[in-house]
Structures are given as C-alpha cells and as structure tokens.
Amino acid sequence: MNDIVKLNFGQKGLHINAELSTGYNMFMGDSGTGKSCFFNKLHSYCTSNNIPVKHITYNNISDINYSDFKIKCKESKFVIFDNGDLYLTQDLLEDIISDDNIILFSVKTAFPYLRSVAMRSVKFDGCELVVF
C-alpha cells in the first residue's frame, strides 16, 4: 500500500496544494494545465528545504551516468521526470524505485504495464495550483 504525502507551500505568489503517493505518480492530460510549473515549484521547494530531489528533463537526460543516476534516484525523496515522452522508459522507472521515494512523471502516452501507478491531475486556477 502506497503512503499518501500532502504538500502545502507557497512560492512567488503561487499557492500549491498537492497530494502525492509514494511510488509512481503519473501526470497526463492537456497542455498548459500546470504540470511543468508544479514540477519546477516542487524542485525549488525541495532545494530550499534540503529535501533530496532529482529533476530530469529533456535538457539534462543525456548528461546522466546511468548507474550513478539509479543510486541517486533511490536516495532521493522526490524524482521528477518532465516531458517524459521524449526519453522515459518503463525499465528506467522500474530501476529507480525504492521503498519510500516519490516518482513523478508527465507523459502524453501511458505506461500500461507499470504497476501501482497513481494518476494525478493538476488544476491551476488564478494563483492556486492543486494536484489531486
């Protein structure tokens, strides 16, 4: 059973209220809903609060040493993959999961064979961003 983790924080005028699970959190849906915005804010929040986080995008995926990366992801509390359609594989996701890390990834095409995935949505209205 995956644990529910609730986050509530503000950054630069934006208030964020998020419910996530340990394990996989998959973000799908329309463009412009606030997925990347949430990932960036979560990364900043973790960095400023000394919470171990890995944030991967199409920009930095090529710089990664895979064996080091797997270890660092397992040691991180949050692992974030944005624009996952460009590089993310099921093997990679299965290699980096630990007992208590929280893996967030945004894709347009789902991974149908990945187990225990929580589907997440973002509602970004005015200065309030909610993840549920």
Place this chain on the structure above:
Amino acid sequence: MSIKKDGVIMITIFDDTNQIPEGIEYVKFNDAYFGYSGIISDNEDTRLILKTIDKCEYNNHVSFYNRCGKDFGALSKEHLSTGTKTLLNIINNPDKCFDLIELGHNAFELLAHLSKTHDGYVYSEAPLYFLKSTDDTCSFKYKGKMYDHYFELFDTIYYDGDFDE
C-alpha cells in the same frame, strides 16, 4: 504564413520521419527549439493559442502575462507550456517539421484550426486519434491526400492506421 505552389494553405502530417522531404528540418525537442529560436509574435493566432492553452496574455515577443494576472509582472517565454511552444513553432516556421509527441489533447483542437491559415509540417509517431476540430473543418495533407473535413481524416487515420493486420 506562406502559400504553397499549388495555392493551398495546409499543414502536412507525416507518420514516418523518412517521409519528411529533404531540406525540411525535423525538430523533435520543441522546448529547446523555442528556447533558442522561438518568439511570441503579436498576432491574432498567437493570442488565441496563449489564451486557449495557457490562459495567459501577450506582453512582448519574449514574455507574457500568466494566469495570476499582470500584478505579478511578465514571465519569460520559457515558462509557456510545451503545447503552446509547439504550436507557435509550427505557425512561425513553415519550413520545418515539428514533432507532436508532447502535444496535449486541447492543443490538437487548435492545430486543426491553425491548419486553415498556416502552412507547416508536423510529425507524429503515434496515430493522431486525438486530433479534433470544433467545426469539422481543417486543412491537412496526410499520406499525399488533402483533407478539408476532419472526420474524413479521422476515418483514414483510424481505419488505415495500426489496425491493419
């Protein structure tokens, strides 16, 4: 916007990168391309894309006002969604072919609308089942055939697509 030799404005869809004509550059990473070369033009279609997808407003060619309002100041173009960047790439670069892999379903609806007033090239590895049109009209070229009606194109994509034995 430009008009092709045959006088028809359209967006050409490819489902195989080998089909992309020589001389047409294929762009996979829409965010990266927009970061280096993209601009927010001041025109009606750009404002429509900004408003429909990101619920934001044009400020100048490199920044916009986000949904929190103007009180927070303008944000850099980097903060636009990938769907918005992809559509802006398509309409501003009719000589390049942009990958649609990161386009959300809401942006596909706008693509059909934009196909009627912009030339361009797009590539999608997956069948475009999410392609939509608000009024059943479009101007797409797919597998060598022109489509003015969305449902005709959808039939072709659906029945000629990956369901072939």
